[in-house]
Amino acid sequence: MELNSQKVRKLAPENDPLKMGMGWSVEDLDKSQIMVESTFGDSHPGSAHLNVFVEEAVKGINEAGGKGARYYTTDICDGIAQGHDGINFSLVHRDMIANMIEIHGNSTGFDGGVFIASCDKSVPACLMGLARLDMPSIVVTGGVMDAGPDLLTLEQIGAYSAMCQRGEITEEKLTYYKHNACPSCGACSFMGTASTMQIMAESLGLMLPGSALMPAACDDLKEVAYQAGKQIVKLAKMGLRASDIVTMKSFENAIMVHAAISGSSNSLLHIPAMAHELGLELDSDTFDCMHRGAHYLLDIRPAGKWPAQFFYYAGGVPAVMEEIKEHLHLDVMTVTGKTLGENLEDLKKNGFYDKCEEYLKKWGLKRTDVIRKYDNAIGTDGTIAILKGNLAPEGSVVKHSAVPKEMFKAVLRARPFDCEEDAIAAVLSHEVKPGDAVFIRYEGPKGSGMPEMFYTTEAISSDPELGKSIALITDGRFSGASKGPAIGHVSPEAADGGPIALVEEGDLIKIDIPERILAVVGIGGKEMPEEEVNKVLEERRKAWQPKPQKYTKGVLKVYSEHAVSAMKGGYMV
Numbered sequence: 001m002e003l004n005s006q007k008v009r010k011l012a013p014e015n016d017p018l019k020m021g022m023g024w025s026v027e028d029l030d031k032s033q034i035m036v037e038s039t040f041g042d043s044h045p046g047s048a049h050l051n052v053f054v055e056e057a058v059k060g061i062n063e064a065g066g067k068g069a070r071y072y073t074t075d076i077c078d079g080i081a082q083g084h085d086g087i088n089f090s091l092v093h094r095d096m097i098a099n100m101i102e103i104h105g106n107s108t109g110f111d112g113g114v115f116i117a118s119c120d121k122s123v124p125a126c127l128m129g130l131a132r133l134d135m136p137s138i139v140v141t142g143g144v145m146d147a148g149p150d151l152l153t154l155e156q157i158g159a160y161s162a163m164c165q166r167g168e169i170t171e172e173k174l175t176y177y178k179h180n181a182c183p184s185c186g187a188c189s190f191m192g193t194a195s196t197m198q199i200m201a202e203s204l205g206l207m208l209p210g211s212a213l214m215p216a217a218c219d220d221l222k223e224v225a226y227q228a229g230k231q232i233v234k235l236a237k238m239g240l241r242a243s244d245i246v247t248m249k250s251f252e253n254a255i256m257v258h259a260a261i262s263g264s265s266n267s268l269l270h271i272p273a274m275a276h277e278l279g280l281e282l283d284s285d286t287f288d289c290m291h292r293g294a295h296y297l298l299d300i301r302p303a304g305k306w307p308a309q310f311f312y313y314a315g316g317v318p319a320v321m322e323e324i325k326e327h328l329h330l331d332v333m334t335v336t337g338k339t340l341g342e343n344l345e346d347l348k349k350n351g352f353y354d355k356c357e358e359y360l361k362k363w364g365l366k367r368t369d370v371i372r373k374y375d376n377a378i379g380t381d382g383t384i385a386i387l388k389g390n391l392a393p394e395g396s397v398v399k400h401s402a403v404p405k406e407m408f409k410a411v412l413r414a415r416p417f418d419c420e421e422d423a424i425a426a427v428l429s430h431e432v433k434p435g436d437a438v439f440i441r442y443e444g445p446k447g448s449g450m451p452e453m454f455y456t457t458e459a460i461s462s463d464p465e466l467g468k469s470i471a472l473i474t475d476g477r478f479s480g481a482s483k484g485p486a487i488g489h490v491s492p493e494a495a496d497g498g499p500i501a502l503v504e505e506g507d508l509i510k511i512d513i514p515e516r517i518l519a520v521v522g523i524g525g526k527e528m529p530e531e532e533v534n535k536v537l538e539e540r541r542k543a544w545q546p547k548p549q550k551y552t553k554g555v556l557k558v559y560s561e562h563a564v565s566a567m568k569g570g571y572m573v
Helices: 004-011 015-020 050-063 085-108 122-133 155-165 171-180 193-203 219-238 248-261 267-277 284-291 309-313 316-323 340-349 352-361 420-428 454-461 530-543 554-562
Strands: 032-038 066-072 112-117 137-141 384-389 392-399 409-417 436-440 471-474 486-491 508-512 517-523
Touching: 004 015, 032 050, 032 085, 032 219, 050 066, 050 112, 050 219, 066 219, 085 122, 085 267, 085 554, 112 122, 112 219, 122 137, 122 193, 122 267, 137 193, 137 219, 155 171, 155 454, 193 248, 193 267, 193 316, 248 267, 248 284, 248 316, 267 284, 284 384, 284 392, 309 352, 316 340, 316 352, 340 352, 384 508, 409 420, 409 517, 420 436, 420 454, 436 454, 454 471, 471 508, 517 530
Parallel strands: 032 066, 032 112, 112 137, 384 517, 409 436, 436 471, 471 486
Antiparallel strands: 384 392, 392 486, 409 508, 508 517
16 A cells, blocks of 8 residues: 555655655655644643644654654634633634645645644544544544642632632632642643533543543553554554444444543533534434433533543443443444554553552542543433523533533523623622523524623532522533533524524523423513413514624634534534
């Protein structure tokens, strides 16, 4: 099999001299040429350390007889972007990174790629980008940061901030928490979107077994990057492409793992977006169907007890897969060149679990303290539900494992707001009362880029009364750290004239998570038959006028004009 890089050399006579101009030898030109793309940069703790792993991957590639080439597309941080319009750029920058990966790979002509990232949008961007390139590919993730004093983790800061604003803790105490929540590099130490997507990348077969969500500072992770560099050269010679590994069976495996770990609701944006790049259509109903009856096993924050570094200590993705093995497709191919079933058997023999157990012993814990046995699950009905009805004809998403049981069935009074700033002000000033349904709309992909409603969810969930008596409903999305009665991705979105745009003060909103219902069931505080409610909504629709486009130039203008529905993945077409 002729390598792609060698075909390109024949077509472009300038190729060789230009590469020699940056230090390549004549011998290098004949080798397998491997792109090492990372989101390294001084942007946040999830990316600031990645060049260490880039260099290890390049070393592995070169020692295996290939030639590594470093490429960079730095990502942004949702945490740093929170609280201002910077968060509106979060989702679109996933697609922009994927675009650059596609450009880097196709403009040069590589034989394979190692993709190194850690966080919310950068890992999904790598998955989308490598799917477009469809060449031999391995993902290396940058792991997770250590917890701070008393196992302090970053997702607690939003709640502490809301408590400070309500006068429940001092400014000095909040400052202490802020100064100690991120003691090292790596993704945030809870089962947010970053941690979830690292796990999803391994669950899809694109990472070396057991390497997702390692502590960022451990030597094990550097060895993984080195071994990934060596392995990609083998995959390039085999011609084992991304589409040979990631199939519909692989996605089904990932969804089952997602249910077992109580993964972020943002996965319903990212996993379908990657599937789309591979020519596969993965809809939200598949998530809902597969989560029903699935066992939720992982006792990791924000829904559980332990910081995310304990996930690796307990055996990581392989340990979770062992517990749900009967529900997995064990015959799928992986980047080891072996099937998933073969990988799981190898890990039992090569000392992987013994090494993990040593980490746990230092904390006086057992594996089952972190990853429950299948028959002793935390929950047995998955963790994600898709709610539909006249309010969300295309669907909406709720992470029900983080919802108080009191809110699984409720009829609430609508309190609509057309931006998050107004909603959070009403929550913090106690204008929002028990029994209210707070709506934040015009925050979907076409409305404002689909930012997170993080601070509003934290203000609600940290309030002992409101956290169990109101709901937040939005066409925007939530942080993977969010907990409480939060329903997002409502589609069609308000900017597209979806029913969420028609809700008025005092409408009655029915939430029924077991029955998967989100609907307007009353007008002006009075319950009404469905046909009468729909008649009122239709009259409102006739009077509704779309808001002027929020962005008239730049990348968010492009995104708002080309983004598909959140329930399809929010990608651009």
